[in-house]
Amino acid sequence: MDELRNHIEEITPVSDEEFAYIKTFFTKKKIKKHQYLVQNGDKVLCEYWIIKGTLRAFYINKDGKEHILQFAIKNWWISDYNAYFNQTEASINIICMEDAEILCLTLYAREKLASELHKMEHFFRMKLTLLYSSQQKRIISLLSDNPKERYEKFASYYPTILQKIPKKYIAEYLGVCRETLSRLYLNN
């Protein structure tokens, strides 16, 4: 759990005693490649923090087309946040792309932790702030950028993801076709 402590301490320092308490709220889980962590229609009980592995969250529209919302690698958080925060059924899927180890946090645990420890309330607020900022950038990019600009922004914001994830999925995330993406890769 040391990685989790480092991750929290990027935002706020915690004492040994506090961290000993914080970690009691998390449950460790291993998941295999191709296994679903969340499936459309499930109750979403947890958000997940990735110790190792790669996951992707995607939405399938009524025509069966997959649209990728998010990737998650080591040190990232993932869930169907809409369903998690509202305790409703998932509208998206989250699948494991590479054997993973994760920490699970229920909403009840998250709220208890935030309520008991002001610094954890702060930690969760700051994580949300970063997520919200990156979502704003994605909305602007989806609304107004052409494929080349989308690719270039993605490559500059997420160089590690670009190296780890097959091109097929990057193309889906960016909403561009695979051939266009291959051309962009070749030109960079």
Next chain:
Amino acid sequence: MDELRNHIEEITPVSDEEFAYIKTFFTKKKIKKHQYLVQNGDKVLCEYWIIKGTLRAFYINKDGKEHILQFAIKNWWISDYNAYFNQTEASINIICMEDAEILCLTLYAREKLASELHKMEHFFRMKLTLLYSSQQKRIISLLSDNPKERYEKFASYYPTILQKIPKKYIAEYLGVCRETLSRLYLNN
């Protein structure tokens, strides 16, 4: 400032003494129709809470096309959050569509308030949670919905906005053409 207290108390109760302190962090401002609250390239010093009036946040791409990110009416918050949280220059514009009265909160004031009052840290976290959830819905809608579906979802999530904002801007927000939107209005 009573409306602000009601707004905060939708999430967490505050005592008279606490609210007397909280309101010292906000500054009231009046802005006129057509006036810019934030302009692309400005430093973004504040986030804004709307007492009355209507505003819209939009991005102008390199071809001069406007893309709407958000509307804000009474009781809503608005800013260029990306620039506000990172204290960088605005990449978007926020304009007043109808004479408005707003409360301004600097990032320094926001962080001080959150750090001194755990319940305000909680308030800001919960507001961000709601914003993040609604952004997730918007990204899914932009990626996968056709114009009719986008319009229907928007109408069900934001019926008040639909009544207050000219169709031209709703069409821009949804990324659909005006003629399509007019047909959808007529059919509903």
